[in-house]
Amino acid sequence: MISWVIAISLVCITTSVIFYRPYLGVALVIVSIPFEGIIDLGHFSIYPLETILAILVLVCIYKGILGRDNHFRNMKLVYCYIPFVLCIMLSAIKSIELSLTVKEIVRWIELIVIYYLTINLINDDKKMRVILYSTFLTMVMVSVFGVINYLSVGYRAMSFFGNPNSLAGYANLIIPVSFGMLIASVCLWERILLGIFTVLSIIIWVFTFSRAGWLSLIMTMILVLSLTKVKKRVVLALVVFSAISVILFLSSNIKIRDEFMNMTLNATKDSLEVRALCYPIGFNMVKDGLILGIGVGNYPLLIKKFTELDEIVNDNLHNQYLQIFVETGILGLCTFVFWLVCVVKYLVGSLKTLEKAGSYSLFVGLVGGVIVYLFNNLAEVLVVHGIHLQWGIILGLAVVLTQFRESETCPKTV
Numbered sequence: 001m002i003s004w005v006i007a008i009s010l011v012c013i014t015t016s017v018i019f020y021r022p023y024l025g026v027a028l029v030i031v032s033i034p035f036e037g038i039i040d041l042g043h044f045s046i047y048p049l050e051t052i053l054a055i056l057v058l059v060c061i062y063k064g065i066l067g068r069d070n071h072f073r074n075m076k077l078v079y080c081y082i083p084f085v086l087c088i089m090l091s092a093i094k095s096i097e098l099s100l101t102v103k104e105i106v107r108w109i110e111l112i113v114i115y116y117l118t119i120n121l122i123n124d125d126k127k128m129r130v131i132l133y134s135t136f137l138t139m140v141m142v143s144v145f146g147v148i149n150y151l152s153v154g155y156r157a158m159s160f161f162g163n164p165n166s167l168a169g170y171a172n173l174i175i176p177v178s179f180g181m182l183i184a185s186v187c188l189w190e191r192i193l194l195g196i197f198t199v200l201s202i203i204i205w206v207f208t209f210s211r212a213g214w215l216s217l218i219m220t221m222i223l224v225l226s227l228t229k230v231k232k233r234v235v236l237a238l239v240v241f242s243a244i245s246v247i248l249f250l251s252s253n254i255k256i257r258d259e260f261m262n263m264t265l266n267a268t269k270d271s272l273e274v275r276a277l278c279y280p281i282g283f284n285m286v287k288d289g290l291i292l293g294i295g296v297g298n299y300p301l302l303i304k305k306f307t308e309l310d311e312i313v314n315d316n317l318h319n320q321y322l323q324i325f326v327e328t329g330i331l332g333l334c335t336f337v338f339w340l341v342c343v344v345k346y347l348v349g350s351l352k353t354l355e356k357a358g359s360y361s362l363f364v365g366l367v368g369g370v371i372v373y374l375f376n377n378l379a380e381v382l383v384v385h386g387i388h389l390q391w392g393i394i395l396g397l398a399v400v401l402t403q404f405r406e407s408e409t410c411p412k413t414v
Helices: 002-020 023-035 048-066 079-094 098-121 125-153 164-184 188-207 211-227 232-251 254-261 265-286 299-305 320-353 360-376 387-409
Strands: 039-041 044-046
Touching: 002 023, 002 048, 023 048, 023 098, 023 125, 023 387, 048 098, 079 098, 079 320, 098 387, 125 164, 125 188, 125 387, 164 188, 164 211, 164 360, 164 387, 188 211, 211 360, 265 299, 265 320, 299 320, 320 360, 320 387, 360 387
Parallel strands: none
Antiparallel strands: 039 044
């Protein structure tokens, strides 16, 4: 009974906050991402992330109907996503179990919904800073919990995510953004604060011992540093400071050093071999349905028919694009890649727009957060634990930042 009262009270408070300040709904979504698991209340279960997102959507629809908010008109890059959604719907015709199909469809729709809300609700610098600091503080919470968990248990850090690779994928999104904001910041106290946030994020990222996560972020940070328009000695100082802080922390624990010694070439080879097995399995699954795939959500039900190693690839095929191809066919993969091409093309074109702006470094960091997700999905499937929603928010912030600059340079009209 007490848990019911607490749950209902939290829902009422959340609804009130979102009703009066809708943009805070995006911040609440960010905070709820690590807690995506189920809260069991006897015969009733609550999914915090989906509950908050549903409240946010309903409030925005209500205000839109009443005409209190008429700013839900920004559709930048939304139309490019519609063909992929249509392909998912077509693929759902082959559904074996309706609940799994609906779950997967909802996940993909959630991505475009949170992106759409972000580009429409975040319309000034103050709101953007609230969203960014919500992201960083949530990452700090995840990092602290993960470090404590790792030092007490002695296994790869998982924090709230239940899987080291998922935690690494989440940290990968945040680190380039915090690094970009750190460079763009002009206040000393803010630089110190962001420096602490970044170091904590890097520490927990290292503790995941995720080779795919490490490689994705390293490639992305090389890109980010090459695009950052600041003095090289400033960038070098930040990198050296972060590296020294992490090395000192890691060298202080014998168990951590032993873990690094176990990261041998043979272990890396074994990991790559497991992922390589996914490709022939995936192609065997989809060869009889190349156009629409096996049906969205059907993978967990069909995998046992195609491999005896289902314990290795039971959850996913370790490659997001291969997973999309298997479940939605060539049509789904082509439409998804089309959307990604539109996204990358828009962001690359926006680099010149913001090149001389003070927020350029932050924009580059946001672009890094977008790109690292695409790299990471080559070796993992990260449409889990709300990580795709965090990516959608970061993408939305990058678009919003570009539009801030465009509104400043466009001539005012009466």
